[in-house]
Amino acid sequence: MKTINIIGSGNVAHHLVWAFAGLSNYKIQNVAVRSLDKVTDFFPKNLIVSTIEDLKPANITLISVTDSAIAEVSEKIPYTNSLVVHTSGTTALEILNDKNRKGVFYPLQTFSKSKEINFKEVPLCLEAEIVDDLIELKLLAKELSHNVFEISSAQRKSLHVAAVFVSNFTNHLYSIGNEICKENNIPFDILKPLIKETADKINYLNPKDAQTGPAIRFDQKTIKTHQDFLQNQNHKTIYNLITQSIQENV
Amino acid sequence: MKTINIIGSGNVAHHLVWAFAGLSNYKIQNVAVRSLDKVTDFFPKNLIVSTIEDLKPANITLISVTDSAIAEVSEKIPYTNSLVVHTSGTTALEILNDKNRKGVFYPLQTFSKSKEINFKEVPLCLEAEIVDDLIELKLLAKELSHNVFEISSAQRKSLHVAAVFVSNFTNHLYSIGNEICKENNIPFDILKPLIKETADKINYLNPKDAQTGPAIRFDQKTIKTHQDFLQNQNHKTIYNLITQSIQENV
Numbered sequence: 001m002k003t004i005n006i007i008g009s010g011n012v013a014h015h016l017v018w019a020f021a022g023l024s025n026y027k028i029q030n031v032a033v034r035s036l037d038k039v040t041d042f043f044p045k046n047l048i049v050s051t052i053e054d055l056k057p058a059n060i061t062l063i064s065v066t067d068s069a070i071a072e073v074s075e076k077i078p079y080t081n082s083l084v085v086h087t088s089g090t091t092a093l094e095i096l097n098d099k100n101r102k103g104v105f106y107p108l109q110t111f112s113k114s115k116e117i118n119f120k121e122v123p124l125c126l127e128a129e130i131v132d133d134l135i136e137l138k139l140l141a142k143e144l145s146h147n148v149f150e151i152s153s154a155q156r157k158s159l160h161v162a163a164v165f166v167s168n169f170t171n172h173l174y175s176i177g178n179e180i181c182k183e184n185n186i187p188f189d190i191l192k193p194l195i196k197e198t199a200d201k202i203n204y205l206n207p208k209d210a211q212t213g214p215a216i217r218f219d220q221k222t223i224k225t226h227q228d229f230l231q232n233q234n235h236k237t238i239y240n241l242i243t244q245s246i247q248e249n250v
Numbered sequence: 251m252k253t254i255n256i257i258g259s260g261n262v263a264h265h266l267v268w269a270f271a272g273l274s275n276y277k278i279q280n281v282a283v284r285s286l287d288k289v290t291d292f293f294p295k296n297l298i299v300s301t302i303e304d305l306k307p308a309n310i311t312l313i314s315v316t317d318s319a320i321a322e323v324s325e326k327i328p329y330t331n332s333l334v335v336h337t338s339g340t341t342a343l344e345i346l347n348d349k350n351r352k353g354v355f356y357p358l359q360t361f362s363k364s365k366e367i368n369f370k371e372v373p374l375c376l377e378a379e380i381v382d383d384l385i386e387l388k389l390l391a392k393e394l395s396h397n398v399f400e401i402s403s404a405q406r407k408s409l410h411v412a413a414v415f416v417s418n419f420t421n422h423l424y425s426i427g428n429e430i431c432k433e434n435n436i437p438f439d440i441l442k443p444l445i446k447e448t449a450d451k452i453n454y455l456n457p458k459d460a461q462t463g464p465a466i467r468f469d470q471k472t473i474k475t476h477q478d479f480l481q482n483q484n485h486k487t488i489y490n491l492i493t494q495s496i497q498e499n500v
Contacts, residue, residue: 157475198420238495
């Protein structure tokens with residue numbers, strides 16, 4: 001039975017603890033959290049330590065804290081020559097402290113504590129300095145997910161940017177759609193089949209081929225109607241910019 | 251058995267013909283198409299007429315052509331006092347010619363000819379000038395879909411704008427994600443579980459509560475890394491604008 005330490009209590013740490021708890025060949029040894037306030041009910045209370053220095057050595061240590069704290073946290077780990085990985089999309093592997101062997105275990109998904117997730121579908125992007133550690137990470141990753149990839153720090157960085165566009169920014173567009181509905185007394189639910197289909201479509205068509213709407217049709221009359229309709233200056237600016245971007249990239 | 255005429259051969263007309271063909275209480279009488287080039291194989295060839303003036307009268311006539319042609323097309327219909335509806339999100343009911351009774355039958359979905367769709371889930375937004383016609387449209391709509399709504403012209407206009415944000419613009423963000431992947435030799439498939447989860451999440455959380463990523467965390471260091479990474483000026487402008495919009499609307 002291999003042992004795992006997790007450092008952090010944010011959205012990613014929350015889902016990692018949940019996912020690891022279901023494995024038979026691995027056990028969580030400790031979870032280091034700065035404050036018990038952020039810990040949800042299902043966290044294994046008996047395993048929690050409140051300072052990193054109290055962690056007992058484990059086969060793999062996952063650092064799942066805010067990017068800017070990764071270096072400092074990795075330095076505080078009280079053991080050496082063990083495999084320590086971070087879970088960040090943007091942070092280079094090298095930032096981890098030299099006293100342990102370095103790796104990355106980046107789950108490419110949007111995590112919210114209140115939304116359960118099928119971890120089997122989460123793409124896990126792995127990186128390690130030495131082959132044996134990469135094998136170790138792959139063994140663990142394959143127990144959790146069907147989607148395991150070896151991704152370099154440079155690729156991961158670009159992947160993270162792409163993820164921001166297709167997920168964070170997309171969700172913000174949902175938010176704007178929701179606002180427009182609210183302002184006009186229309187239930188947001190009417191838009192949900194459209195949102196679902198738009199996401200599903202790219203499993204069958206390249207996004208460029210899947211593009212529909214007034215912008216790609218160069219339907220300037222409809223675009224003008226929409227521009228006149230939008231009173232919120234921020235919504236209007238986004239409307240104009242993305243419309244232009246669609247039309248310039250046909 | 252009630253009869254239906256369809257005018258048009260675009261994406262919406264294509265899926266309407268497909269959906270109506272499966273109904274037992276309605277039959278398609280004619281489909282008027284300007285050019286046979288745009289007609290896909292499954293179109294019922296024996297029902298096709300090439301000029302609107304050749305249409306035989308039907309209980310309901312659906313005009314599914316480009317918005318700017320709706321008025322002209324409705325004028326050419328060779329019969330009167332029948333129910334004529336258009337399928338446009340942005341066009342007012344009034345634009346239809348006075349010689350027939352007017353209505354709207356707006357399917358709120360993204361349609362591409364090469365992607366099949368479950369029509370049962372498509373929200374159908376209905377409008378009519380007189381109650382009997384609204385009832386007639388509801389009868390038809392409920393045979394096709396579980397999601398039938400009565401929506402005024404003003405509401406429909408705002409709904410269409412919201413749809414552009416959550417669907418057309420979202421798809422463009424997928425396109426940008428795809429481009430970034432291609433430029434960095436990463437398969438776009440890695441992003442698909444994330445896209446799926448982002449769309450699914452709003453069935454459980456309000457989009458504002460579902461927001462994740464560096465912008466909402468005010469993680470300026472990661473944002474700076476992304477800005478430096480993006481060489482495509484258009485991608486960078488969109489990145490900056492939506493990041494700012496997320497941060498200003500917390």
